[in-house]
Amino acid sequence: MPEPTSSKTIARRHDLDALRAVAMLLGIVLHGLMPFMPGLSVIRDTQTAGWVWILFLGIHGFRMPLFFLVSGFFTAMLWHKRGVQSMLRQRSVRILLPCLLGTVTIVPLDTYVGRWATNYGKRISEKKQSAESKEKPDNLYDAIRRSDFLTVKSFLDKKKKKVDINTPDPEYKMPPLHIAALYGKTK
Incomplete structure (x- = not known):
């Protein structure tokens, strides 16, 4: 060397x-x-x-x-x-030491926060779904988004004429069929 x-x-x-x-x-x-x-x-x-x-x-x-x-x-x-010894000492102080400190401090904290956020998101989603399932959609577009097929059918019932199928959603500016395709509700 x-x-x-x-x-x-x-x-x-x-x-x-x-x-x-x-x-x-x-x-x-x-x-x-x-x-x-x-x-x-x-x-x-x-x-x-x-x-x-x-x-x-x-x-x-x-x-x-x-x-x-x-x-x-x-x-x-x-x-x-x-020289080799000085280089290894300098690299250990500048790279290895921060890596080890991050491994025992930042990685566990990041893992904890990530798990908490994932579980929090799931809890919020479950609460939202349970709240949505209790109330009946008041328009065709929300019924499509929630996959509430009975309500969709009632809105599209020709005898009642509740909604025009070509009227775009006021929020998304798309007709109901486009919204159904966007949400993967094609049946």
Whole structure:
């Protein structure tokens, strides 16, 4: 193993520092895009777009290899400049120690909060469903959303003429058949 030599000093590469910083900043962009991607994040925006996946994979596909390549270069430069022991000590303090501290503090807390949020969401959903099941929908659109087929049938009964099938929902501006298809209620 080569030990550090005082005659060879390596100048700091500020251009590579900037490149590594850009790769890290693109990580912020990627995490900002995640709520807009269908099916990826627990936190989802109401307006998702499939094209965001393409942007996400395009950036992520070169960002991580680039980051590790540049970081590897700086690690090799540190090894050459200070030696193996100094490099391992510095890497342990900057990488291993925070990783271990996060493992015993952040990971359990994140797991606890994630489980609590999942259970809270289930409890709220169950309460909402039980409340909805007790009250009868007052319009065709809500009956479709709740899969209350008897109420849908009563609204569509030709003798009573309660609703025009072509009248769009005031909230979604879609006809009842579109709402049924949107909610997967095609039967």
